Amino acid sequence: MEDDLDHIEEGKVDWVKVLSSFYKSFEKRLEVAEDEMKEVEIQDEVSDEVCDKCGRPMVYKMGRFGKFLACSGFPDCRNTKPIVKEIGVACPQCHEGRVIERRSKKGRIFYGCDRYPACEYVSWDKPAGKPCPTCETMLVEKRNRSGTRLQCPQCGYTEELPDSEQA
Structure with missing residues (x-):
């Protein structure tokens, strides 16, 4: 050919x-x-989560916006949940919620409080969970070619992150 x-x-x-x-x-x-050709059936991956509405186990599904959790009792129960990725930092605005990683409609990663809409904290930069020594505002991670540094969005204070802490 x-x-x-x-x-x-x-x-x-x-x-x-x-x-x-x-x-x-x-x-x-x-x-x-x-x-x-035989018909292929894809088995759902069972998660540790339990459905809030009916108590059945939740399973991972793939949708047009990526993976999400859905009740294994579909179509009887139509409960769904987003997959939440916690970063281990308390919300600097409300001090009650936890900061989680989210995705915008265009797929860009941002960080926000898990209590949204009660707390409207959002940041494009990953919060470090460490207060600024100058003004007490939470430091955020800034990445560049030479590595990652912590920077204060309020006063501009910066400190280099040691190689062992860089992700």
Whole structure:
């Protein structure tokens, strides 16, 4: 086939004839493959979470915005939950919630309070969980080519992060 395509490129052979001769044998093999193909059933991965509404185990599903948790009792129970990734930092605004990693509609990662909409804390930069020694505002991680540093969004204080702490 590759030689035939080279001949077509050189203008020595008519491309319609080459493709029609290839397709005749290919079409027969395609029909056989369709007849012999079995339907594939993808098993859901069970999580440790329990459904808030019916008590059945939650399973991981894949949707158009990525993975999420859904009740294994679908269609009787239609409960779903987002997969939450905690970063281990208390919310600097309300001091009650935890900061979690989220994704914007365009897929960009940002950080916000898990108590949203009661607390509207959000940040594009990952909170470090450490207060600024100058003004007590929570430091955030800033990444660049040379590594990661901690920076205060309020007063501009910066400190380099040791290599062992960089993720």
